[in-house]
Amino acid sequence: MASVARLVKLGRCRNVVVVAGAGISTASGIPDFRTPGTGLYANLEQYKLPYPEAVFSIDYFSDDPLPFFSLAKALYPGHHRPNYIHYFVRMLHHKGLLLRVYTQNIDGLERLCGIPEDKLVEAHGSFRTASCHLCYTSYPAAEAQAAIMSDQVPVCSFCAATVKPDVVFFGEDLPQKYFLHAEDFPKADLLIIMGTSLQIEPFASLVNTVRSTVPRLLLNRHAVGPFQRVPLRRGDHMELGDLEVTVRRLAQMLGWSGEIEELMSTQETQRRPGSRSGRMLASPGVSGRGGSSPPPLKTGHSEEEKKEAA
Ligand SMILES: [Zn+2]
Numbered sequence: 287m288a289s290v291a292r293l294v295k296l297g298r299c300r301n302v303v304v305v306a307g308a309g310i311s312t313a314s315g316i317p318d319f320r321t322p323g324t325g326l327y328a329n330l331e332q333y334k335l336p337y338p339e340a341v342f343s344i345d346y347f348s349d350d351p352l353p354f355f356s357l358a359k360a361l362y363p364g365h366h367r368p369n370y371i372h373y374f375v376r377m378l379h380h381k382g383l384l385l386r387v388y389t390q391n392i393d394g395l396e397r398l399c400g401i402p403e404d405k406l407v408e409a410h411g412s413f414r415t416a417s418c419h420l421c422y423t424s425y426p427a428a429e430a431q432a433a434i435m436s437d438q439v440p441v442c443s444f445c446a447a448t449v450k451p452d453v454v455f456f457g458e459d460l461p462q463k464y465f466l467h468a469e470d471f472p473k474a475d476l477l478i479i480m481g482t483s484l485q486i487e488p489f490a491s492l493v494n495t496v497r498s499t500v501p502r503l504l505l506n507r508h509a510v511g512p513f514q515r516v517p518l519r520r521g522d523h524m525e526l527g528d529l530e531v532t533v534r535r536l537a538q539m540l541g542w543s544g545e546i547e548e549l550m551s552t553q554e555t556q557r558r559p560g561s562r563s564g565r566m567l568a569s570p571g572v573s574g575r576g577g578s579s580p581p582p583l584k585t586g587h588s589e590e591e592k593k594e595a596a
Contacts, residue, residue, distance in 0.1 A: 287525040287532075290476065290503045291539035294383070299476035299501075304375055304387040305493060309481020309506060311393050313369040313530045330356065344455040347419060351448045355434045358451060361392065362413055362431060368399035371480065371533045373550045376401050377542050380549070386470045390482060390489060392453050400553060409464045409489070411454040418442035418449050425449040460488070471495040477502040481529050484511035505532050 293299050308316070330341060333353040340346040341353045376399050378384040388407045389396050394414065396406050416430035417423060423444040430449050433440040440449040454460055471477075477496045484490045490511055496502065504513045504524035513524050525532050537543045 287503065287505075287523060287536055288539060290501055290523055291536060293476065293501065294540060300383055301385040301474050302378055302383045302476045302478060303385050303470055303474040303496070304378070305477065305479045305482060305489065306375070306387060306389045306391065306396075307480070307482025307484075307489075308391060309529050310371045310389075311366070311369075311391050311395055312481070313371060314366045314393070314395060316366055316391075316393050316395075339456065342455045344419065344457045347448070347450065347455060351439060351450065354450070355437075355439070358413075358434055358453075362435075362451075363394040363398070366393060366395065367554060368395040370530050370537075370546065370550065372396055372399040372401075373546050373553075374533045374537055374542075375399075377537070377546050377549065379405050380545075381542075385474060386466065388464075388467065388489075388492070390486070407461075407463050407466060409454070409460055411452045411461055413451040413453060415452045416440070416449050417452055418445060418447050420447035421445045427451065467492055467495070472497060474500055476500065478505065479503070479511075480505045480533070482506070482510070505529055505536070 290299075294302075330338065330353050333350070333356070335341060335346070335353055341357055347354050372395050375384065375387050375396065379401055384401075384405055386405055386407055387396060387401060388409050390410050392408070392410050392412050394408075394412055396408070397403075397412075397414075413431070414427060416425045416427045418425065421442060421444055423442055425440060425442065430440045430451060434451075441447065442449055452461075471492065472495065474496045477493060477500060479493055479502065482489065484493065493502065493511060498519075499521060501521045501523065502512075502519075504510065504522070506513075506524070506526060506529065508526060509524060512519065513522060518524070525536075534543070537546055
């Protein structure tokens with residue numbers, strides 16, 4: 287990691303691509319919801335799903351949207367705040383080094399921490415927009431959220447099929463913006479991979495599309511994807527362990543610690559939960575985390591964090 291920090295300080299990395307997964311949000315208290323056993327799925331038992339991941343199957347949704355809506359009530363952004371890792375990525379942008387961040391997360395925390403739209407690819411979609419799952423006619427996201435929160439099913443004004451937030455389900459196409467990767471990855475001069483298992487395609491293969499001389503830095507709890515191979519490819523580096531701790535160390539090596547702390551405290555004080563983001567989500571009901579109070583901004587290391595994508 288030190289050698290990558292050195293390259294950045296030398297000005298050799300000006301087109302950094304970041305690939306991020308669930309592990310960057312565990313420090314914000316968000317479990318990897320695609321993994322059964324994280325608590326979120328316990329609420330779904332009443333629906334007798336054939337298998338837990340069916341909740342993200344578009345065919346199943348078409349048949350019965352209620353299990354997903356039940357889960358969505360807990361997943362809608364508003365309960366959580368970005369953490370240090372998100373602000374590290376924002377600092378990459380602030381320094382003019384970020385080409386793009388590709389996130390697999392649907393929690394919206396990259397956007398919340400201030401990474402601008404044109405730097406962000408939410409590859410698995412988000413709750414920010416909604417549309418008909420059948421004819422794709424768009425639907426006001428706030429109305430969809432209000433309906434789902436009050437246990438109603440939003441329906442398409444055009445074809446009367448069920449409306450869903452534009453979160454990408456298994457069996458659905460990725461957003462158009464994802465295809466920016468065809469330009470971005472060949473152009474990258476540093477790839478940082480954070481908090482992802484690299485098990486879900488197309489992300490798993492994507493990291494192999496940077497030029498072979500480009501350094502790749504994996505920050506994760508475990509070695510994943512091409513980083514499991516011994517010896518590592520020349521130019522590959524990995525730093526294993528608690529992601530937030532690792533990212534703090536990297537920031538220190540870069541001399542950015544003070545600036546990130548400052549940015550984070552300014553931003554997080556401005557956006558006190560309860561005023562804007564907390565309001566629509568007063569009663570998650572099914573979250574299992576109970577109550578409507580947002581978690582503290584600075585989190586410790588919960589048990590959930592330990593379940594970071596392996
Ligand atoms: Zn429709």
